[in-house]
Amino acid sequence: MIEAAQLSRQFGAITAVDAVSFRVEAGECLVLLGGSGSGKTTTLKMLNRLVEPSSGHVRLGGTDTRELEPHVLRRRVGYAFQQIGLFPHLSVAQNIGVTPALLGWESVRIAARVDALLDLVDLDPEVFRQRAPSELSGGQQQRVGLARALAAEPEVLLLDEPFGALDPITRDRLQQAFQRIRSDLGVTVVFVTHDMTEALLLGDRIGVMNEGALVQIGSPRELLSAPADAYVAELMATPRRQAEVVDRLLAEAEGAP
């Protein structure tokens, strides 16, 4: 469980995030959806204190995160982001095992965990364990990034457009892998994206952000059926229109002789 209460962040005179509150239940996936500059990434980074809130607070499993050292907090929260940031001087196994190593796990336990996670993200441990990040494709790197975020059995997983830079087929595969992992592990997730379709596919609930404010939060069904304002309505119209076009094309393709 992670809970944001009246989170705000100013950068100089600009209010990037304005009094955002939400609660993500254990095992739930909340997608924060919005355009660039909507404040979704800043909101996410305040959850693990990569950005310190100007006001408001975050509770992780009942603990106010202000009471934790930032690095202690971050070892309890998995984090993966679009640029991935695999350490180039470390092997795949060392990258995945970095947080467990910081926590002082025994090396046998780390090695077992690394292999289990490589299996989980569909990378053969025998093949990939000792590889350098530079020897991996973009999709493989992001799988390793995801494995690294999951390594220390985090209470919450924070994902910032993790599939944003991948080609459509790779992205689709990773989204499916992610759904499977989520149902296997029952992990709590906050997932930031600007991709409406990704939000609808992955989110148990979607929080729509615009100009720093959380304008609506609800299930995909609720957002589609009862948009709170014109912005949300317009946002929801896009996948609907795309889906209609795709449906028609599929129908034509099947009806053709």
Add this chain to the structure above:
Amino acid sequence: MIEQLALLPGFLTAHLQLSLVALALGTLISVPLGILVTRRRELEPGVLGVASVIQTIPSLALLAIMVPTLAAIGAFTARVFGIEIRSIGYLPAIVALTLYSVLPILRNTVAGIQGVAPALVEAARGVGMTPSQQLRRVELPLALPVIVAGLRTATVWVVGTATLSTPVGATSLGNFIFSGLQTRNFNAVLVGCIASAGLAIVLDQTIRLLEVGLRERHRGRVVAAAAVLAVLSAWTVGSAARSWLPADRAPLSIGAKTFTEQYVLSEILSQWLEARVGRSSQPVSSLGSTVAFDALRTDEIDVYVDYSGTIWATIMKREGLPERREDVLEAVRAYLADEHGVEVVAALGFENTYALGMAGDRARELGVTRISDLPRVASRLAIGGDFEFFARAEWKALEQVYGLAFREQRTMDASLMYSAVETGDVDVISAYSTDGRISAFGLSLLEDDRGVIPPYDAIVLASPRLVREEPQVIEALRELSGAIDAPRMRQLNHAVDGGGKSPRQAAAEFLADRTGSGN
């Protein structure tokens, strides 16, 4: 050549030791400073600015300025904490070379850390590293190839610049170059240049191997480079440790300034003391004029030969026309004893005065035999002087009393002045009256008809420590009173400058003659 090569291991080891210690200290200063600068960005312009300014100081000047600087610091620490600091020799060289190595390592440390991709820094924070773990596990390892590249630049600079530490009293490959230039022994210069270039290349390539190995994460290369550096370090540490072992009796340090006569005289003193009282000694060669005196005054060297007029003009800072030769000598003797506890042990029996010299033909053609003949033609003539001459009181007095105004005034290395006057690049030079090259090059010395240049009796000076602790050495030195007259000195100088002998050989022949005739 054989004689020069025999000196190579000692000079090379000393040079390597200077370079490696300076580089190690430079790294120990620069890397933490670089890290600090990346953590406190407001410090960056100031710190890099200071390092850059140090780099713009000419290396020879930086080394030279360390001597008075350390002397001043030493005077302070001696008074306040009772700690003596040696202002000549190893220390000023190390301090200057260390300062010189700071900028490239510092700049590359900052650039290396700042060059780590922001995504990696964010990832390091995101996985739960503390700021220091972030530095040690991510930023420094990734910056390391860049830092090592800076170390490589610093290495080439330091190995080259270390040759200039000879005049501040530190032994290096520069000893070949400085003494070779003075004694016209170009084999020595060649050996010094080739050895220091070779050392620079070996270190440069070793560190390049390290850099490439780190960049490409090639363990074998890193290990190989590290092994070479470890062996070199072990060698220098080993040889340094040997020299620190307590000897029965420390060898005497015999100083020499930067010209042939001084090399010959220091060899004569050394061989004489070895023969008479069985005291071994080490040369501290190529010292600047006031550096040599300061070193003696502070017991950093034990004995060297200076000239009464030099002490009169540059140490006592007396102006005006000199008194009689004996009066100057007496005044110098009393002054040194009272002010510095330095004893004038012996006057060797010859004068080496500054004199103005001209090519014989040219002097005849212009009708110049005395300095007072010069003013009427000086506006058409160029004068060349050694590094000190134009800054000395004697030159000021000559200018004033005779009203000299030359067309051009050029400062050059003493050993090159003689060729310059021979080829007509300059018309008049500041010569030394005992210089063997005066007759070799057919120069005429101009008479100082108004007696402006003070007499320069060659005198053996002994340090306060030597006077206090080793009377038998003082006695032995005293026996050299009147031992060398001017023609003999000129002949010894010429044997080295023109006859291709080493100062050691010339000194040995002189002493052999002396013992022979004494029997």
